[in-house]
Amino acid sequence: xxxxxxxxxxxxxxxxxxxxxxxxxxxxxxxxxxxxxxxxxxxxxxxxxxxxxxxxxxxxxxxxxxxxxxxxxxxxxxxxxxxxxxxxxxxxxxxxxxxxxxxxxxxxxx
Amino acid sequence: xxxxxxxxxxxxxxxxxxxxxxxxxxxxxxxxxxxxxxxxxxxxxxxxxxxxxxxxxxxxxxxxxxxxxxxxxxxxxxxxxxxxxxxxxxxxxxxxxxxxxxxxxxxxxxxxxxx
Numbered sequence: 211x212x213x214x215x216x217x218x219x220x221x222x223x224x225x226x227x228x229x230x231x232x233x234x235x236x237x238x239x240x241x242x243x244x245x246x247x248x249x250x251x252x253x254x255x256x257x258x259x260x261x262x263x264x265x266x267x268x269x270x271x272x273x274x275x276x277x278x279x280x281x282x283x284x285x286x287x288x289x290x291x292x293x294x295x296x297x298x299x300x301x302x303x304x305x306x307x308x309x310x311x312x313x314x315x316x317x318x319x320x
Numbered sequence: 321x322x323x324x325x326x327x328x329x330x331x332x333x334x335x336x337x338x339x340x341x342x343x344x345x346x347x348x349x350x351x352x353x354x355x356x357x358x359x360x361x362x363x364x365x366x367x368x369x370x371x372x373x374x375x376x377x378x379x380x381x382x383x384x385x386x387x388x389x390x391x392x393x394x395x396x397x398x399x400x401x402x403x404x405x406x407x408x409x410x411x412x413x414x415x416x417x418x419x420x421x422x423x424x425x426x427x428x429x430x431x432x433x434x435x
Contacts, residue, residue, distance in 0.1 A: 218363075244423065253326075253413050253426040254364070297364070299424070308354070308417070308424055312363035 211236050214300050216311030224319050227288045231314045233298030234280040242301035243274055243281045247294045248313065254297055257283075288318045323347055324416045326427030333404055333434055340400045341430045343414030349394035350416035354424070355387075358411045370397040404434040 216233045223229045235243075243260035258265060260272040260281045271284040281300075285292055295313040302309075323346040333339045343353055353370040368389050369377040376389035388400040397416075401408055413429040 242423075246426075251411070251431075253429045255426070256423065259423065310364050310366070 213237060213309035214298060214311045216298055216314055218312050218314060220315040220317060222317045222319055223288055225288055225290060227318075228284065228286045229288060229316065230282055230284045231296055231298075231316075232280050232282050233300075233311045234278075235300040235309070236279070237300070237302045238276075238279060240279075240300045240302045243272075244299040244301075245270075245272055245281070245283045246297040246299060248297060249294050257296070285316075288316075290318050290320060293317045324350075324414065324425045324427045326414055326430055328430055329428060330431045331433070333432070335405055335434055336403055338400055338402045339404055339432060340398055341412055341414075341432075343397045343399070343416070343427050345395045345416040345425075348416075348418050350397075350418070351394060352417045353391060353397040354415045354417070355389060355397070355399050356413045356415070358413060358429075360411075364413065367399075372397075401432065404432070406434045409433045 214235050245257040246254040247257045248254040258267050258272050260274050262274055264273040269286045273282045295315050297313045298311040300309045325344045325346055327342045351372050355367045356364045357367050358364050366379050367382045370389045370391040372391045372394050378384045386402055391397040411429050411431055414427040415424045417424050
């Protein structure tokens with residue numbers, strides 16, 4: 211079983227729509243969770259960390275469900291500029307192991 | 321915030337030659353750096369974990385003699401693609417982990433084309 215599994219999509223949504231991505235992880239001891247955004251032909255950039263209590267940054271909301279071992283990313287009022295690949299990253303400890311999902315492709319359509 | 325710089329951004333080399341890519345953490349010390357490869361429209365693939373002062377840990381299927389990694393200091397790791405072939409053409413990205421922050425930051429990536 212993969213450490214991190216993510217629906218690759220693609221997700222094609224109209225502008226203004228709300229879209230959600232999930233990412234499941236296999237190691238229950240995982241401690242750190244992140245969402246990264248990767249634009250075409252660019253490096254991934256940190257979008258937001260995911261905290262146990264959930265966190266929100268503008269139109270983006272990230273949540274962690276430890277019982278079911280998944281993290282989610284919700285994007286409200288989608289913009290054309292949100293089109294990208296979204297990667298979830300999970301770390302099992304405070305050391306230096308990181309596991310990546312395969313990324314979910316989002317295209318926001320005018 | 322933390323910055324990781326990668327050089328060169330683009331490189332074209334002849335088949336059979338070697339290419340070195342540098343990854344530097346600019347404002348923090350990185351005991352660990354990671355090297356990835358990404359083919360077009362595919363996900364990031366971790367190649368190896370580079371540990372300062374010790375040998376790199378390679379993922380299964382990655383040839384350590386072909387992809388030489390040197391992490392000589394806390395701010396610099398290098399990836400050398402030896403005897404490059406056209407199938408090595410790819411986007412190579414490094415990332416670095418802040419020792420205490422546990423957030424990883426990515427370099428800008430290096431596009432390698434082997435002709």
